[in-house]
Amino acid sequence: MITTRNYTGKMKINILLFSFLFMWIMPGQAQDAQTILDKVDKNMVSKTEITESEMVIRGKRNVQTIGSKSYTEGNKKSFTEYLYPERERGTKMLKLEDRLWIYSPSTDRTIQLSGHMLRQSVMGSDLSYEDMMEDRKLKDIYDAIIVGEETIDERKTWILELTASVEDVSYYKRKIWVDQERFIPLKEELFAKSGQLLKKTTLSDISQIDGRWYPKKINFKDVLKSGNGTDFIIKKIQFNPTIPAYIFTKASLKK
């Protein structure tokens, strides 16, 4: 039976997951928590970044690896170009504040997702377009406190709990486990208003790049879905490079 209601195409909007990375700028309100987060920011955030990365999507039947190169400036602007496999090559995505465009070379079309479309879950995946549109700083939308300590893989961590301080956030509560020595988050959990765990992020392969600690592998997992989640692997990262302004224009999508 054909009904659009059944329509649940399953798209893991690959690189959209990447946006989670941009959410680390967040001095909390509790002084201790804020200090910790500030230090995390120093490691994780830079004014601009150019990243070459790989996503490993584990479908039920096969594993797909997708390579991309991203340019970001703050958390308002980002531009991503897919490099491989062949099917994905040349697909580009531009985010400017609350607008999102996707360009596909095969059709030579730029499609803007807007209005209610942005609130939809992306093709039935657990991510909404809105997830990647979030461009507010965490400190503006969450209150953070330290709720405990825990040892993960022989590393001592603080557990930070972030509770939404404004109404229109996607996730009401977050829990972040921060390495006490290197100030790197090792784990993050996202919760629904009701307290139910929705998503889990695990960061690993932490190494020093340009003098800062950085996780080179991040695993995202929607706990409601089966499977092992999606891996995000940093191949190359440049902190604070100069990115020409034209990159963040619609014209660059078609180049």
Add this chain to the structure above:
Amino acid sequence: MKLSFQLAFRNLMGAGLRTWLNVGILTFTFLVILFYNGLLDGWNLQAKRDAINWEFGYGQFQHKNYDPYNPFSLQDAHGVFNIRNTSGLIPLLMRPASIFPNGRMLSVTLKGLPKNQQLLKIPVDQLNEQVGAIPVAIGKRMAKTAKLSLGDEISLRWRDKNGTFDAANVKVDAIFNTTINTVDQGQIWMRLADLWRITGMNNEATLMIADQPMPDTSYKDWNYVNQEKLLQNINDVIEVERASARVIYFILLAIALLAIFDTQVLSVFRRQKEIGTYIALGMTKSDVIGLFTLEGSMYSLFSMLLGTLIGLPLFGYLSQKGISFGAFTADLGIGMGDRIYPSFSPSLLISSALIIIISATIVSFIPARKIVTMNPIDALRGKLQ
């Protein structure tokens, strides 16, 4: 006249087996026409009744953004309504949500209906306050698709009015059986109060369902869609079915009448001696034609009698017990129940009977007219003409 009847009756009885074959065929035809029409009427009535009872009510105010064929429209299709001005209207709020049977995401529409509403048959009144999971009602097909049974709990994820993700377990507290696919497949029903609470959309609705017909009006963000329009789909399907049914019983009737016609031709041909005798005894030719016509139409009278004998108990039984078609719902946007209860209205019975009697009389009369051209003397001698 009485004599004609007696004669016709005796002649038919005398013909024995052939009479009964003719009568049998006509009876069958009569019963099939009745049955088929009754079935369609029953289906029509039932489909409409079910659509009204489960989905449409007596008309709906739809929020201006609501498009039943675009699930994306649900996001914005809601508005605050004024309780005081909307007495007699049942609010129904729809929100998109997801569940995760077997770890696969399944998009669903979350629907909230007031617990105390009596208009729709969705069993929200069976959903009782409980600790923990939110009680929900789902249809049988949905239960099958999502692999849920009574008492099962499943994670439901939705967004509140601000777009914040929220999730909770819902418990299947009622599974209902309906012919209306659109309130079943992909739908999860809960009490409106629960849906308002979990989404923060107090006093909002997507539809306002009327418990009695209303004049066609629009009110601010709400457009009234009357019952007739909501039921259009069902009318269309039944219309097509009726047309094809007409073709079917036209053919059936034609072939049954052909048998009578042929029998009449034979009678006139074979019973010339008899015809001659009638005329010799003082009957006019038109009397004889009348007699033969009466004989022919008597087949239809017999078959009415026989049809009543068979049909009364049979159809009585069927309209009580219904006929099973399984849980088939064709891709028609129209419900077909597990059982269809044929409906035999007096007008259906009378019109079908009249059609049979009149057409049988006509086909009996046509061959009998030949009698006029007969030479009574030759006829009396039994000479074939």
Add this chain to the structure above:
Amino acid sequence: MIKFLFKGIIRDKSRSILPIVVIALGVSLTIVLSGFLSGAMTDMVDQNARFETGHVKIMSRAYAENKEQLPNDLALLGVDSLVSYLKSNYPDLQWVERIRFGGLLDAPDSEGESKGQGPAAGIAINLLDASSGEVERMNIEKAIVSGALPDEANEALIGDEFAKKLKLNIGDEVTYFGTTMNGSMTFQNFTISGTVRFGMAAMDKGAILLDISAARQMLDMQNGVGEILGFFHNGVYNDKAALALENSFNDQLKSNPDEYAPQMFTLRSQNNLGDLLDYANSMSAIFVMIFVGAMSVVLWNTGLIGGLRRYQEFGIRLALGESKGKIYRSLVIEATLIGVIGSLIGTGIGLVGAFYLQNYGINIAGMVDNSSMMMPTVMRAKVTPNLYFIGFIPGVFAMVFGNMLSGIGIYKRETASLFKELEV
């Protein structure tokens, strides 16, 4: 003796032509109408078969489990070899591949910016190759409201109301945006070659019909397919054969633990069509009974007339000394011969007619005030195996029975009164 009678039948036109014509007509009428009504009764089942279930359908086990969700990530792979296996092992059926999918359609304005967007329900079938029979099967040509069938893989048909909503005209380009079977984003441009209306609101407001080659490319389903549908070549669902097929096919894969292994489903086991099918079959059995009954009366009467017409001849033959038994036997054998000849001719003509109606049908759209095309408005016959022999029941038995009855009169005749009767 038979040879002699046969000569008699051939030479005496009044003995042969008229009864044979009547029998042939009656028999062919019975067959055509029986076939037609069986077809009409099963139209709803047939409609389902054409659009959804096929006479049999093959899906992967995992796909079948979740088929309401159009789970193309669970689709069948290695389809080429499966289809060629099916074609060589089950040649009684035509095997066609279909993919159903969801996604978004985005219509660009002259600047290439989106002017409209909407969720699409896609069906990919073999639109370009007429030999697949898909266009005819889904009655697409009749459903086209404007424009024409696609000539190339980059053309598509979309629902009429959908086109209006997106403000699309014939020849406009539209972009499909969705996910491949592996979950990646995918885009594809299509030129609208025409708009369709099936009368099913969900389709008219959101359908896009593509050629399967385009869908495979777009959804990254090379050598993959959501559903393989099998249709019996004669277009008629044969329950017994389908069940046997289902058993034999599934038995071979019983021990295969792969959750993506193909599994076959008969029409009966899908969409709860079983009961409807049973109902349709018993209704059409009743119709056939009525026809055979009515035709038997007609031909019995013909037999009687035949017997009566020859009243004089029998009188002469009796007068010449032929025995009553011999005359009676010759009458019955003659009737049998005429019956068989008439039935053969009638069955031939009837089958031609039934096949014609099976292929072309009768369009009742004119009888429907509000032709919504919701359902097939073309009523078609259905040629079932029983059509090949039912004609003989009225054709031979009724004819012979009629002659036997009229022939009884032979025994009642007295030689003494023969000459008086004959008026010689």
